[in-house]
Amino acid sequence: MIEVKGLRKSFGEHEVLKGIDVNFEPGKANLIIGRSGSGKTVFLKSVLGLHDVDSGDIVYDGRNVAELSKDERTLLRQEIGMVFQGGALFDSQTVLENVMFPLNFFGDMSESEKRDRADFCLSRVRLDSAHNRFPAEISGGMQKRVAIARAIAMNPKYLFCDEPNSGLDPETAIVIDNLIQEITEEYNITTVINTHDMNSVLEIGDHVILLKEGYRAWEGTKDEILHSEDEAVLDFVFRSELFKKVKEALRK
Amino acid sequence: MVYRFFNGIGDYALLMWRVFRRPESWRETWKAFWREVDLLGLDSLWIVSIISLFMGAVVTIQTALNLDDPFIPDYYIAIAVRESIILEFSPTMVSLILAGKVGSNIASTIGTMRTSEQIDALEVMGINSANYLILPKIAASVFFNPMLLTLSLVLGLAGGYLAGEWTGMVVSSDFILGLQMGWDPFYISYAIIKMIVFAFLIASISAYFGYTVKGGAVEVGRSSTTAVVNSSLAIIVFNYILTDVLLN
Numbered sequence: 001m002i003e004v005k006g007l008r009k010s011f012g013e014h015e016v017l018k019g020i021d022v023n024f025e026p027g028k029a030n031l032i033i034g035r036s037g038s039g040k041t042v043f044l045k046s047v048l049g050l051h052d053v054d055s056g057d058i059v060y061d062g063r064n065v066a067e068l069s070k071d072e073r074t075l076l077r078q079e080i081g082m083v084f085q086g087g088a089l090f091d092s093q094t095v096l097e098n099v100m101f102p103l104n105f106f107g108d109m110s111e112s113e114k115r116d117r118a119d120f121c122l123s124r125v126r127l128d129s130a131h132n133r134f135p136a137e138i139s140g141g142m143q144k145r146v147a148i149a150r151a152i153a154m155n156p157k158y159l160f161c162d163e164p165n166s167g168l169d170p171e172t173a174i175v176i177d178n179l180i181q182e183i184t185e186e187y188n189i190t191t192v193i194n195t196h197d198m199n200s201v202l203e204i205g206d207h208v209i210l211l212k213e214g215y216r217a218w219e220g221t222k223d224e225i226l227h228s229e230d231e232a233v234l235d236f237v238f239r240s241e242l243f244k245k246v247k248e249a250l251r252k
Numbered sequence: 253m254v255y256r257f258f259n260g261i262g263d264y265a266l267l268m269w270r271v272f273r274r275p276e277s278w279r280e281t282w283k284a285f286w287r288e289v290d291l292l293g294l295d296s297l298w299i300v301s302i303i304s305l306f307m308g309a310v311v312t313i314q315t316a317l318n319l320d321d322p323f324i325p326d327y328y329i330a331i332a333v334r335e336s337i338i339l340e341f342s343p344t345m346v347s348l349i350l351a352g353k354v355g356s357n358i359a360s361t362i363g364t365m366r367t368s369e370q371i372d373a374l375e376v377m378g379i380n381s382a383n384y385l386i387l388p389k390i391a392a393s394v395f396f397n398p399m400l401l402t403l404s405l406v407l408g409l410a411g412g413y414l415a416g417e418w419t420g421m422v423v424s425s426d427f428i429l430g431l432q433m434g435w436d437p438f439y440i441s442y443a444i445i446k447m448i449v450f451a452f453l454i455a456s457i458s459a460y461f462g463y464t465v466k467g468g469a470v471e472v473g474r475s476s477t478t479a480v481v482n483s484s485l486a487i488i489v490f491n492y493i494l495t496d497v498l499l500n
């Protein structure tokens with residue numbers, strides 16, 4: 001479980017996160033939703049320790065990040081997998097090398113064990129035929145899958161995904177969502193996903209947090225969000241014509 | 253302006269502090285080192301060769317024209333050519349060329365990794381990205397640029413010899429004689445020291461500008477220009493300082 005308490009983060013004068021409290025439980029997909037610019041990426045990077053936060057505590061299964069030594073932090077990092085908004089694959093390396101990359105650095109696997117592990121992770125994301133291609137030579141959806149394979153290579157306890165299905169067609173997006181969901185349940189991972197895609201919310205949103213203007217505006221499940229009359233939810237979710245109609249139908 | 257300059261120096265020092273750490277994996281750093289030798293060093297062989305040949309030729313012709321006096325023996329031309337090439341032209345000129353070629357490459361590669369979150373990806377894995385990305389580049393430059401210098405010295409003098417021969421300004425026996433006269437081996441050490449300092453400046457300054465990019469493709473482009481300008485300036489300034497310190 002990851003506990004976030006009173007998280008604040010600003011850039012200069014601009015305060016992006018104004019005290020966020022939330023708990024993420026293992027074995028289910030925790031979704032952070034909110035408009036573009038609402039601070040989802042900043043939140044994720046703060047929890048990961050890529051940003052120095054102004055105040056607040058982040059506790060990974062009893063380990064408060066602020067109190068860890070440098071070595072302990074490096075160890076914690078090895079339990080974390082991250083899928084970045086743009087994939088962030090190493091573009092000078094092939095797909096296979098990308099997935100093997102963390103294994104080369106940490107752990108004591110032999111060359112063939114590393115290969116097997118990378119093969120396994122790639123087949124886990126249903127990508128069996130692109131091992132020797134470079135990131136620039138595969139489609140966006142495939143890049144996202146490689147990024148997921150790389151993120152799970154080290155068997156992470158915590159998985160973070162920043163808009164894993166942005167820029168993908170609806171069908172591929174659902175495939176990716178379900179893939180993350182499956183992996184989360186199978187290995188009992190604590191997974192946090194940023195998204196502004198309502199399809200993802202309704203597909204896999206076991207625990208949904210809505211960020212608005214630096215605050216946690218709403219929290220609940222995918223079933224609750226459909227019936228919520230909360231102003232922030234209505235404002236974010238039921239903006240589009242499609243969802244307005246859905247809401248009307250639900251109210252009847 | 254002044255504030256920004258010193259602020260930049262401070263940031264640069266902090267970055268170098270993170271670069272010179274024990275790598276998480278020596279094996280990966282070693283692999284990266286040889287990749288960089290290939291990319292930054294071997295890939296520069298042809299440009300260094302061509303420049304050195306022509307530079308040697310031009311220096312010889314210029315010197316011959318200036319020393320065109322019946323009372324000065326022709327082998328003096330070879331001495332002058334040798335000194336200018338070893339002491340100044342080879343180390344400084346080759347480094348300036350490399351600042352353009354290698355510096356822009358380093359800044360844009362690292363800058364792209366920054367804007368596409370590849371550096372964040374390394375950090376999330378628990379890897380010191382500054383160390384993993386920059387140390388091999390600095391090490392490869394410091395290791396290989398002196399070899400480029402040696403090549404440049406040989407080809408520079410060869411260019412001078414050929415130009416003297418072809419234009420008939422210096423007879424080849426005089427040129428060879430001059431090259432051997434009053435020879436001080438310290439000059440070679442001096443040139444190599446300069447080259448090593450310049451190699452460090454090019455790699456580290458360019459890496460700094462790439463590593464600290466914020467934004468997107470436009471900023472990456474701008475940072476690579478800034479990297480070339482600043483490493484060239486640093487070379488000029490340090491050339492002055494080193495000449496003063498080492499030869500005085």
Ligand SMILES: Nc1ncnc2c1ncn2[C@@H]1O[C@H](COP(=O)(O)OP(=O)(O)OP(=O)(O)O)[C@@H](O)[C@H]1O
Pocket residue numbers: 011016034035036037038039040041042043196
């Ligand atoms: N490194 C930074 N320096 C300064 N301001 C930043 C930085 N990173 C983010 N911000 C600001 O923080 C705010 C939130 O940005 P963030 O990237 O977290 O949004 P987001 O919710 O992830 O949006 P999107 O859905 O478009 O990815 C924005 O106003 C942005 O300008």
Ligand SMILES: [Mg+2]
Pocket residue numbers: 040041042085162
């Ligand atoms: Mg974002």
